[in-house]
Amino acid sequence: MSDKVKVTIDGISIDVEPGTSILNAARQIGGDIVPPAMCYYSKLQGSGGKCRTCLVKVSKGSEKDPRPMPKLVASCRTTVMDGMEVQNITSPEVVEARKGVVELLLINHPLDCPICDQAGECHLQDLSYEHGSEATRYEFDRRTFDKIDIGDKIQLHMTRCILCYRCVFTADQITDNRVHGILGRGDAAEISTYIEKAVDNDFSGNVIDVCPVGALTDKTFRFKNRVWFTKPVDAHRDCPKCSGKVALWYKGEDVIRVTARKDVYGEVEEFICNDCRFEHKKTSDWVIEGPRKISPHSVISANHYERLTPPSVVRKNPALLESNKEQFERVTKL
Amino acid sequence: MGRKLLLENINVPGINTFDVYRQKGGYRAVEKVLKGMSPEDVVEEVKKSGLRGRGGAGFPTGMKWSFLAKPEGKPRYLVCNGDESEPGTFKDRYLMTYIPHLLIEGMIVSSFALGANTSYIYVRGEMMPQIRILEKAIAEARNAGFLGKNILGSGYDLELYVQPGGGAYICGEETALIESLEGKRGNPRIKPPFPAISGLYNCPTVVNNVESIAATVPIINDGGDEYAKLGIGRSTGTKLISASGNLNKPGVYEIELGVPVEEFIYSDEYCGGIANGKRLKAVVAGGSSVPILPANLILKTLNGENRLMSYESLADGGFASGTMLGSGGFVAFDEDQCIVRNTWNYARFYHHESCGQCSPCREGTGWMEKVLHRLEYGHGKLSDIDLLVDVSKKIEGNTICPLGDAAAWPVASAIRHFRDEFEWHVSRPEEAMDRNYGLAHYADPLPKPEAVAAN
Numbered sequence: 001m002s003d004k005v006k007v008t009i010d011g012i013s014i015d016v017e018p019g020t021s022i023l024n025a026a027r028q029i030g031g032d033i034v035p036p037a038m039c040y041y042s043k044l045q046g047s048g049g050k051c052r053t054c055l056v057k058v059s060k061g062s063e064k065d066p067r068p069m070p071k072l073v074a075s076c077r078t079t080v081m082d083g084m085e086v087q088n089i090t091s092p093e094v095v096e097a098r099k100g101v102v103e104l105l106l107i108n109h110p111l112d113c114p115i116c117d118q119a120g121e122c123h124l125q126d127l128s129y130e131h132g133s134e135a136t137r138y139e140f141d142r143r144t145f146d147k148i149d150i151g152d153k154i155q156l157h158m159t160r161c162i163l164c165y166r167c168v169f170t171a172d173q174i175t176d177n178r179v180h181g182i183l184g185r186g187d188a189a190e191i192s193t194y195i196e197k198a199v200d201n202d203f204s205g206n207v208i209d210v211c212p213v214g215a216l217t218d219k220t221f222r223f224k225n226r227v228w229f230t231k232p233v234d235a236h237r238d239c240p241k242c243s244g245k246v247a248l249w250y251k252g253e254d255v256i257r258v259t260a261r262k263d264v265y266g267e268v269e270e271f272i273c274n275d276c277r278f279e280h281k282k283t284s285d286w287v288i289e290g291p292r293k294i295s296p297h298s299v300i301s302a303n304h305y306e307r308l309t310p311p312s313v314v315r316k317n318p319a320l321l322e323s324n325k326e327q328f329e330r331v332t333k334l
Numbered sequence: 335m336g337r338k339l340l341l342e343n344i345n346v347p348g349i350n351t352f353d354v355y356r357q358k359g360g361y362r363a364v365e366k367v368l369k370g371m372s373p374e375d376v377v378e379e380v381k382k383s384g385l386r387g388r389g390g391a392g393f394p395t396g397m398k399w400s401f402l403a404k405p406e407g408k409p410r411y412l413v414c415n416g417d418e419s420e421p422g423t424f425k426d427r428y429l430m431t432y433i434p435h436l437l438i439e440g441m442i443v444s445s446f447a448l449g450a451n452t453s454y455i456y457v458r459g460e461m462m463p464q465i466r467i468l469e470k471a472i473a474e475a476r477n478a479g480f481l482g483k484n485i486l487g488s489g490y491d492l493e494l495y496v497q498p499g500g501g502a503y504i505c506g507e508e509t510a511l512i513e514s515l516e517g518k519r520g521n522p523r524i525k526p527p528f529p530a531i532s533g534l535y536n537c538p539t540v541v542n543n544v545e546s547i548a549a550t551v552p553i554i555n556d557g558g559d560e561y562a563k564l565g566i567g568r569s570t571g572t573k574l575i576s577a578s579g580n581l582n583k584p585g586v587y588e589i590e591l592g593v594p595v596e597e598f599i600y601s602d603e604y605c606g607g608i609a610n611g612k613r614l615k616a617v618v619a620g621g622s623s624v625p626i627l628p629a630n631l632i633l634k635t636l637n638g639e640n641r642l643m644s645y646e647s648l649a650d651g652g653f654a655s656g657t658m659l660g661s662g663g664f665v666a667f668d669e670d671q672c673i674v675r676n677t678w679n680y681a682r683f684y685h686h687e688s689c690g691q692c693s694p695c696r697e698g699t700g701w702m703e704k705v706l707h708r709l710e711y712g713h714g715k716l717s718d719i720d721l722l723v724d725v726s727k728k729i730e731g732n733t734i735c736p737l738g739d740a741a742a743w744p745v746a747s748a749i750r751h752f753r754d755e756f757e758w759h760v761s762r763p764e765e766a767m768d769r770n771y772g773l774a775h776y777a778d779p780l781p782k783p784e785a786v787a788a789n
Contacts, residue, residue, distance in 0.1 A: 048524075049524040049692070049734060050691050050692045050693070050734070051692070051693050052692050052693055052694055052732050052733070053693075055732060071731045071732075072731065072732060074524065074734075077524045097728065097732055100694070100727075100728030100732070101693060101694055101728070101732065103728070104693055104694050104696075104697040104698050104701070104725075104728065104729075105693050105697065107697050107701055108697055108700075137721055138701060140701075140704045162693065163690060163691075163693070163696065165691075182519065182690070184690070185502070185504075185687075185688065185689050185690045186685060186686060186687070186688035186689065186690045186696060186699065186700070187685070187688070187690060187696050187697060187699075187700040188690070189689075189690030189696070
């Protein structure tokens with residue numbers, strides 16, 4: 001560990017490269033101690049720091065300067081120092097602040113997941129399920145917008161937007177020109193193209209993938225199906241524009257959607273072009289690699305490919321042991 | 335009679351012109367600095383003076399200057415923050431309107447100290463007359479050889495530009511100001527890196543308030559030690575206070591730090607008491623974002639000492655029973671003012687001015703505004719009061735820039751000190767529409783448990 005710096009997150013130590021953010025150090029450790037991130041996207045430069053869900057407490061600044069940081073810091077934009085100690089889920093203050101941020105994120109977000117196309121793969125849904133409270137205390141009208149078509153393939157529904165700025169960074173960094181941006185300020189801020197204009201270039205479809213909520217959706221897939229009824233498989237094709245590595249989402253025999261491959265943090269592995277995304281929806285276009293690994297905790301994985309972990313036999317009583325075996329068989333029979 | 339440093343010649347006719355200002359001893363500091371001092375000397379002198387940032391945070395200016403990174407081959411910038419938008423504060427506007435050359439002289443001195451060859455004065459967009467005044471003053475100074483190439487034959491070059499802002503409160507935050515100056519959307523940057531390392535155009539930058547920069551002129555003229563003799567404790571020098579509200583003589587006053595608050599409100603030298611013979615109910619001592627205090631707590635601290643107009647004394651008691659000097663926007667409320675309405679008004683301001691970048695502030699300010707609106711108009715519930723406290727806690731400290739704190743503090747402090755009045759708005763909504771709560775016990779002598787127990 002010559003050049004590496006040591007950071008301790010919730011009591012777990014790890015050596016990381018200098019310049020790593022706390023969030024990325026936590027992701028290297030993995031597990032429950034990874035702070036959630038709604039706006040940070042490791043593949044987009046300059047993203048992060050805005051949603052405040054990744055707040056953590058730095059209880060010891062570094063080996064040289066052991067003072068704690070006075071305020072909670074955004075872990076996605078704070079770099080680790082040698083000897084830094086960070087508290088995430090072990091700090092009640094962080095848990096409370098995160099709950100507050102989730103509540104605030106939800107006050108202007110419609111709570112109509114059953115009719116939202118993103119349900120099942122929505123980060124905000126996961127976040128509020130994990131960190132939020134059951135009911136809102138907000139009793140006023142939420143801000144609403146009309147749906148806008150930005151181009152013929154992408155629909156923007158600002159009502160659901162949490163202003164993470166990811167799509168703005170994507171357009172800046174992945175595509176050749178950005179025609180949309182943030183207008184207005186405060187809670188009147190919105191993503192827009194100003195004068196209604198089609199977002200039209202080869203990589204514009206990636207804004208759908210980076211959107212953590214259902215604000216930017218694929219018009220070719222909208223309301224075709226719920227994601228947990230579709231079967232994702234990895235596939236690739238020889239694409240002149242992008243890597244061609246995608247995930248196909250099958251319903252029966254049909255490919256009903258093509259997206260980039262997303263990792264466990266919802267970040268795409270490689271951005272894909274609009275040709276792959278919108279124009280090639282036949283099995284014959286693709287070379288299938290195999291079923292896509294989906295986290296067993298995700299609703300998308302609901303009994304598709306992974307066998308349920310058989311419940312372990314813990315009961316000592318022979319009669320119970322017998323019934324346990326029955327239960328085991330019933331559960332494991334698909 | 336307090337000593338005046340900044341506004342000494344404010345009543346001289348024509349002080350806004352170069353000739354009169356020069357006659358009255360103006361630009362002496364520039365001559366002194368350029369002819370006999372090194373930049374380090376100037377920084378040292380400002381450090382000695384103990385000058386603290388006059389924009390609100392009160393960070394020592396000399397120390398801020400010494401943090402400036404000095405990499406080779408990169409220009410350094412000085413930016414003057416004239417984006418004064420805090421409700422209740424109007425001292426910088428006054429200074430720029432009536433004695434613009436003081437600011438320009440200060441800019442030359444400070445730029446020299448920092449080694450900046452290009453400096454900007456970022457003025458709030460609504461202050462168009464002041465922008466014209468400053469531009470005229472810069473032209474005059476340039477004609478007299480105090481700006482441009484090789485100033486006074488010293489070999490030091492300085493270009494000074496005035497940049498109108500778009501008229502956003504958030505652009506008074508230094509990193510948002512820098513973004514705005516670069517021509518981008520005025521969103522605060524995430525720190526670190528701090529502007530002293532990477533600011534304007536990714537170069538080391540110092541952002542100072544108008545008054546801080548103007549204060550360098552008397553510091554250089556008289557010496558830092560002389561300046562430090564004024565004031566009290568670590569609050570050295572003089573401060574411009576913009577007094578407004580129900581006062582007999584509202585206006586901009588230059589006070590020596592350490593004047594008792596009571597004297598400031600009631601003496602004829604300053605505000606001359608509360609207008610129309612009414613009684614004082616509450617004071618916002620440093621611009622809308624600092625905690626509001628009831629009359630009894632603003633005049634005396636909890637220990638029974640007189641509260642003074644200084645950084646330390648006003649902050650005595652922390653957030654439980656103290657406030658902050660902030661930017662010096664002193665707003666007095668008489669007994670007929672409604673604190674709920676005022677709090678709503680402030681919340682409405684912060685709701686309107688939130689940049690919308692980070693979620694607690696974007697969503698929380700709007701929520702507080704709506705709840706306060708409901709309380710003010712008699713549709714509130716008792717639980718709303720605790721809800722407000724809770725929401726303000728969730729915003730405070732969790733945002734990118736201090737606007738979140740600024741939005742949370744007035745609400746939290748108003749409820750802390752004036753909870754009865756909020757409850758009265760809930761329990762007697764019809765009455766609350768017709769009349770105000772009145773003075774109640776808010777001016778009773780301390781210690782009064784109900785005035786301090788509710789935090």
